[in-house]
Amino acid sequence: MSGSLLDAGAVIGCPHGGRVMPATTPTGGTRIAGAAVATAAHAYVVTGCPHIVDRVPSPCVSVRWTADDVGVTVDGAAVLLDTCAAQCFTAAFVPQGPPVVQAAQRKVTVR
Template sequence: MSGHSGNSGVCISAASAMHCPHGGRVFAASAAGAVRVDGHPVHTALDVFAVTGCAHTVDGVPQPCTSARFDPHARGVLVDGAPVLLDTTAAQCFGAALVPQGPVVVSAGRQGVMCR
């Protein structure tokens, strides 16, 4: 997994803009939503993420990102026992064959809550 492995950062919520490295949109396909920031559910390690609109190709053959996985620090902030995802959490996008295709790009948004 790529990304920063620190314990601090801005909490990722449903208001956060997330993309694959090829411009596709990363979104929570399922979310626990137990805690909200400005009315938006905060994402945790229990959430499942999908990718749509990825334009990645290999030798002219479409190989779009289809999912994303986050690798949160286990000693961070927890919601119902699950680590909260931060804009600094390591994350990777994957194609349909689960081939790594690059890091998730996160813009946490101004309303985010800083976690340490």
């Protein structure tokens, strides 16, 4: 799998405009321009999702990333690329769609 490596400063949103943020701060010795490399070991939450279904709020609250086939690890965890499969979920674990990674300056590309 190839793509751009995500770091703690990556701007990520849910498909409805909410903001995706690490619930656990990416830490460790591996950094890109001072920001910790994001890995599948970190949990991600969504804030500010305005999604409504049949007049009932149904916001995205979490994101699950699938980074098993990346082939690059940091501290034993697969790194996250802007091309990794991911899914946003409601509190009831209903899939809401993939997160949107904002185009940013590509610092490191994995091929």
